Amino acid sequence: MVERRALGAALSNGxxxxxLAVLLLLVIVALAAPLLAPHDPLEQDLLSSFEPPFWRSxxxxxxxLGTDSLGRDILSRLIYGARIAxxxxxxxxxxxxLLGTMLGLLAGYFGGWLDAVISRLVDVWMSFPPVLLSVVxxxxxxxxxxxxxxxxIVVDWTRFCRIVRAEVLVQRExxxxxxxxxxxxxxxxxxxxxxLPNLAPTLTVLLTLxxxxxxxxxxxxxxxxxxxxxxxxxxxxxxxxxxxxxNQAWWMMALPMFCVIVTVxxxxxxxxxxxxxxxxxxxx
Amino acid sequence: MSGLLEIEDLHLELPGPQGWLPILRGVSLALSPGQxxxxxxxxxxxxxxxxxxxxxxxxxxxxxxxGAIRFEGRDxxxxxxxxxxxxxxxxxxxxxxxxxxxxxPVIRIEAQMTDVLRLHLGLDRRAARARAxxxxxxxxxxxxxxxxxxxxxxxxxxxxxxxxIAIAFACxxxxxxxxxxxxxxxxxxxxxxxxxxxxxxxxxxxxLLFVTHDLGVVAKVCDRVAVMHAGRIVEAAAVAEVFxxxxxxxxxALFAATPRYDRPGEALVPVPAALSESLFVEAAAYxxxxxxxxxxx
Amino acid sequence: MLEVRGLGLALxxxxxxxxxxxxxxxxxxxxxxxxxxxxxxxxxxxxxxSGKTSLGRTLLRLLRPxxGRILFEGRDxxxxxxxxxxxxxxxxxxIFQDPLSALNPRRRVLDIIAQPLHVYGRAEDRRxxxxxxxxxxxxVGLSPxxxxxxxxxxxxxxxxxxxIARAIALDxxxxxxxEIVSGLDASSQAQILTLLRDLKSDLGISLIFIxxxxxxxxxxxxxxxxxxxxxxxxxxxxxxxxxxxxxxxxRALLDAVPLPVxxxxxxxxxxTEEAGARSG
Numbered sequence: 001m002v003e004r005r006a007l008g009a010a011l012s013n014g015x016x017x018x019x020l021a022v023l024l025l026l027v028i029v030a031l032a033a034p035l036l037a038p039h040d041p042l043e044q045d046l047l048s049s050f051e052p053p054f055w056r057s058x059x060x061x062x063x064x065l066g067t068d069s070l071g072r073d074i075l076s077r078l079i080y081g082a083r084i085a086x087x088x089x090x091x092x093x094x095x096x097x098l099l100g101t102m103l104g105l106l107a108g109y110f111g112g113w114l115d116a117v118i119s120r121l122v123d124v125w126m127s128f129p130p131v132l133l134s135v136v137x138x139x140x141x142x143x144x145x146x147x148x149x150x151x152x153i154v155v156d157w158t159r160f161c162r163i164v165r166a167e168v169l170v171q172r173e174x175x176x177x178x179x180x181x182x183x184x185x186x187x188x189x190x191x192x193x194x195x196l197p198n199l200a201p202t203l204t205v206l207l208t209l210x211x212x213x214x215x216x217x218x219x220x221x222x223x224x225x226x227x228x229x230x231x232x233x234x235x236x237x238x239x240x241x242x243x244x245x246x247n248q249a250w251w252m253m254a255l256p257m258f259c260v261i262v263t264v265x266x267x268x269x270x271x272x273x274x275x276x277x278x279x280x281x282x283x284x
Numbered sequence: 285m286s287g288l289l290e291i292e293d294l295h296l297e298l299p300g301p302q303g304w305l306p307i308l309r310g311v312s313l314a315l316s317p318g319q320x321x322x323x324x325x326x327x328x329x330x331x332x333x334x335x336x337x338x339x340x341x342x343x344x345x346x347x348x349x350x351g352a353i354r355f356e357g358r359d360x361x362x363x364x365x366x367x368x369x370x371x372x373x374x375x376x377x378x379x380x381x382x383x384x385x386x387x388x389p390v391i392r393i394e395a396q397m398t399d400v401l402r403l404h405l406g407l408d409r410r411a412a413r414a415r416a417x418x419x420x421x422x423x424x425x426x427x428x429x430x431x432x433x434x435x436x437x438x439x440x441x442x443x444x445x446x447x448x449i450a451i452a453f454a455c456x457x458x459x460x461x462x463x464x465x466x467x468x469x470x471x472x473x474x475x476x477x478x479x480x481x482x483x484x485x486x487x488x489x490x491x492l493l494f495v496t497h498d499l500g501v502v503a504k505v506c507d508r509v510a511v512m513h514a515g516r517i518v519e520a521a522a523v524a525e526v527f528x529x530x531x532x533x534x535x536x537a538l539f540a541a542t543p544r545y546d547r548p549g550e551a552l553v554p555v556p557a558a559l560s561e562s563l564f565v566e567a568a569a570y571x572x573x574x575x576x577x578x579x580x581x
Numbered sequence: 582m583l584e585v586r587g588l589g590l591a592l593x594x595x596x597x598x599x600x601x602x603x604x605x606x607x608x609x610x611x612x613x614x615x616x617x618x619x620x621x622x623x624x625x626x627x628x629x630x631s632g633k634t635s636l637g638r639t640l641l642r643l644l645r646p647x648x649g650r651i652l653f654e655g656r657d658x659x660x661x662x663x664x665x666x667x668x669x670x671x672x673x674x675x676i677f678q679d680p681l682s683a684l685n686p687r688r689r690v691l692d693i694i695a696q697p698l699h700v701y702g703r704a705e706d707r708r709x710x711x712x713x714x715x716x717x718x719x720x721v722g723l724s725p726x727x728x729x730x731x732x733x734x735x736x737x738x739x740x741x742x743x744x745i746a747r748a749i750a751l752d753x754x755x756x757x758x759x760e761i762v763s764g765l766d767a768s769s770q771a772q773i774l775t776l777l778r779d780l781k782s783d784l785g786i787s788l789i790f791i792x793x794x795x796x797x798x799x800x801x802x803x804x805x806x807x808x809x810x811x812x813x814x815x816x817x818x819x820x821x822x823x824x825x826x827x828x829x830x831x832r833a834l835l836d837a838v839p840l841p842v843x844x845x846x847x848x849x850x851x852x853t854e855e856a857g858a859r860s861g
Contacts (some may be wrong), residue, residue, distance in 0.1 A: 174682045174683075175677040175678075175679060175682040175683035176682060176683050176684055176685040176686075178638070178643055178675070178677070178683075179675070179677060179683050179684075179747070180685075181643060181670075182641060182643065182670055182673075182674055182675050183670065183674075183696060183697035183700055183701075183747070183751070184667050184670045184671065184697065184700045184701055185700060186663070186667070187663070194685055197685075197687045197688075198685070198686065198687055200687070326766045326767070326768050326769070327737070327765075327766045327769075441629070470628035470629050470793060471628065471793060471794070471795075471834065471837045471838055472628060472833060472834065472837045473628075474837065474839075475836075475837040475839075475851045476851065478839075478848065478851075479848050479851045482848050497766040497767060498767075498839065499767070499841040500796075500838065500839030500840050500841045501839050502841075503839065503840070503841045503842055503843050503844065504839045504843075504844065504845075504847050504848060505848070523843055524843050527841060527842065527843050528843075537768075538767055538768070539841065541767045541768050541770070541771035542767050542771075542796075542841055543770075543771070543774070543796040543797050543799060543800045544796055544799075544840055544841070545795045545796040545798070545799040545823055545835070545838065545840075546823075546840060548799050548819070548820070548823070552771050552774060552775060552800050553771065554768060554771035554772040554775055555768040555771070560768075
């Protein structure tokens with residue numbers, strides 16, 4: 001679907017390479033967590049609490065990035081946190097994309113009352129403050145990873161829906177759609193086989209950007225305590241814990257923040273770079 | 285030769301995947317004051333690029349490797365930025381091909397016209413507005429006050445083109461490059477616009493470089509014509525001559541490929557592939573000879 | 582083969598819609614009558630706003646007429662819905678004005694041409710489809726090697742040929758060509774016109790050729806119909822209309838075509854027309 005020249009352009013774009021590197025790193029870390037993490041992230045060792053990271057004097061070689069208040073190894077917790085971050089990013093972004101794209105396609109192509117209903121729904125939906133929506137959802141569903149993923153889908157599907165709908169409206173007027181009708185394709189086939197492939201670049205970019213957003217939302221929700229159970233290592237949870245001891249051990253907050261920032265930067269760079277690389281090929 | 289515009293042996297190239305691609309291969313032509321010169325050729329022949337080079341509007345990445353463009357005796361070949369801006373408007377102007385993309389869709393006509401007038405003529409707002417109204421009258425637009433208040437999309441294609449023509453003639457330039465100004469218009473509207481251009485050109489003594497692919501338009505509007513192929517001029521002469529006794533095979537082929545409703549019996553003959561091929565071969569030979577010369581120099 | 586009586590098309594003008602009221606309806610076509618015999622070619626000529634493109638699309642039922650009757654090969658197709666029209670669509674095809682928008686930019690040329698064959702089961706499998714598509718490419722004068730390219734990798738003339746190849750793929754009885762040479766220079770235009778002329782006589786296709794260029798029309802067509810503002814102004818055989826146009830509008834249209842003949846009087850004769858709210 002993505003032609004060779006586009007791939008070439010994409011892979012020679014610096015931002016794409018950076019983003020892919022970050023993504024790859026994340027995937028490796030997440031998949032190989034049990035192998036990479038030197039300790040069990042939940043294992044407490046109260047005698048070794050507040051160990052400093054390797055660059056400070058008095059560091060313990062056992063705990064490269066130090067330990068938290070309960071003696072748990074921060075490096076291991078960050079590694080397992082990557083797992084949760086990646087899971088949320090992939091699952092939530094994909095499902096939000098799926099839901100939003102489907103509704104956007106229908107609204108844009110068929111128009112009429114279907115478009116009116118879906119558009120009004122999007123308008124109303126987007127006027128709810130997202131944080132409020134997430135909190136309500138967590139209260140109803142109960143805190144945990146499922147709630148986080150659900151919260152992201154429930155809020156962000158509208159972004160996909162709006163953009164896809166706009167793209168479909170443009171593509172619908174192109175003559176190749178009329179041509180598809182003249183050669184006997186049914187409306188649904190035209191939508192799926194003709195229009196949707198032309199949305200691929202836009203969707204790719206949106207998806208990567210959405211993954212970055214998902215990581216941030218997860219961090220926010222676990223910072224607020226609405227994510228997984230408190231001893232499971234999420235980056236947001238680590239930031240929240242670290243905040244309490246910022247004077248004694250600033251690295252407890254800084255290190256997970258660094259992870260979040262790099263990950264989001266990576267996704268954003270990937271999305272931005274892809275948009276740049278894929279666009280001019282189409283525009284010709 | 286003391287003409288208004290002299291282009292001498294112009295060579296223009298664009299960067300390509302394998303080095304520089306020649307777009308103009310030694311183009312030479314001359315334009316006297318008050319003259320209308322037509323530039324015809326197929327798409328890709330380079331006629332638009334000649335017009336752009338004259339105005340200094342060629343793409344940034346293009347380079348003029350040889351030759352000169354002289355305007356009123358001054359060598360303006362490599363003039364850019366400040367120098368060019370001073371020249372545009374009062375010295376030379378452009379009538380573009382597509383009136384819809386040449387006008388800013390979100391700005392009213394009045395602002396678009398007065399901006400140009402104030403920039404080049406240094407008029408204040410009131411004087412500029414009065415001048416804009418006078419110009420709209422000159423291009424025979426009814427209800428000019430109403431038009432000034434409108435946005436481009438509220439006007440027909442013909443009216444938009446009239447406004448662009450008005451803007452081009454506004455500062456009384458010595459030379460106007462018209463880049464296929466009527467290609468996007470209906471045939472009856474085209475006739476009106478050509479008449480308008482001719483009328484303004486005659487009354488102001490402006491020279492016109494008229495780029496087009498339509499031989500019929502050339503016949504009605506131009507004094508001289510230059511036929512281009514692959515960046516070279518294959519024939520240049522007075523219109524009366526070229527249309528009765530074309531000398532180059534390619535010119536003859538273009539005529540044979542142009543349908544005429546008053547000669548239904550005449551067969552329509554596309555430009556023979558062999559002729560096209562031989563011309564491209566000639567162009568390639570020219571490039572090779574030139575490369576050989578420059579490597580020896 | 583094609584019989585049209587009193588065809589009318591009216592569409593809502595959403596730009597002029599007032600709140601709480603239905604959008605005002607604009608009559609795009611007003612009671613058009615048309616006849617086309619097998620193998621005949623009819624030119625539909627008009628300026629912008631004449632409704633000629635809408636007429637082409639309505640005849641192929643890409644738009645739904647508001648009134649009148651379209652009889653295609655004996656069948657009344659005026660108010661048929663999509664599922665009923667689909668089997669008939671193979672017999673009526675269209676070539677669009679802008680091939681860049683008429684060819685799916687994400688499909689290779691060979692797939693674009695093979696697609697109608699697969700939809701109507703005229704190809705046994707993908708290889709057969711590709712084979713037939715390659716043959717069609719050759720038919721329209723393109724090298725089959727161009728089949729692996731994408732539309733934006735071809736020139737304007739080549740793209741238009743691909744559009745023609747797709748239109749004849751299903752061996753239709755009727756082809757509507759909507760301003761197919763308008764954006765091309767004289768050389769490409771001549772090539773496309775001669776190609777179409779040859780295909781027409783080889784395949785026995787009935788052609789409706791929409792154009793604003795009267796000289797182009799003369800090359801290809803037996804009969805011509807002049808449209809203005811959705812209504813038929815004049816219709817008849819080409820030689821009759823061109824030699825002795827009866828309606829003033831047709832005469833104005835003919836006079837306005839700049840023939841490649843030096844004639845200083847042509848400009849003078851055009852007369853000043855004030856550009857107001859109506860025309861250019």
